[in-house]
Amino acid sequence: MVGRLYKIWSSGGSMDPLPIAEKALPQVAKNRLVQFDSLQWGVLPGLVQRAILWDTGIVMTSSSDYVQILTVCGQTMADLMLDVAVVQDIVSNSSTCVLSKCGGNAQFLESCLTDVIVPSVRCFVDKTTLGTVPSFSGVYWAADGGNEEAPAPVLRDHTSLNTSVNKLYAIHLVDKVFSGVRSGENDHSLWRRKPK
Secondary structure, eight states, rough: OOOHHHHHHTTOOOOOOOOOOOGOHHHHHHHHHHHHHHHGGGSSHHHHHHHHHHHEEEEEESOOOEEEEHHHHHHHGOOOOOOHHHHEEEHHHHHHHHHETTTTTTEEEEEEOOOHHGGGOOOEGGGGGOOOOOOOOOOEOOOOOOOOSSOEEEEEEEEEEOOOOOOOEEEEESSSOOOOOHHHHOOOOGGGOOOO
């Protein structure tokens, strides 16, 4: 994600600064700023602010709070996205999972019980720090086929209604709600291919 933000910034793109004051930043983000004496949160471009938050593991929840993402040992925030090969393996070993396509090269998990996905996750969240995050019934894994929209990560609760053992939170890099095949057919901006 940081690479995508840098690409947007280096090509002249921008995003509005985030509506959070430096004093309200989570401590891990404040610590990152301290590492670079000349960085002041309030004057950083919005793209740089987002890169710092992502790199330090801070993501906004769907209820507009910031939460710390904790990665599995040896992983970084750059390693969180499950590769399509991992998802295909999950699907091939479970009768409850369906990997669907939307458009040319977009793929998404149309249905899959939370318990089937949990062993493959690469990060976790301390639930005691979350506050209230409303449950969301849409797709919790998708490969967008080349969406060029600026990433704006948001954490959503995707716990299956029939599963009470595990809670599954997913980080969406694009804040458009995607709920399945009809979304892919009706909103091609979510699934456009990169120009050649």
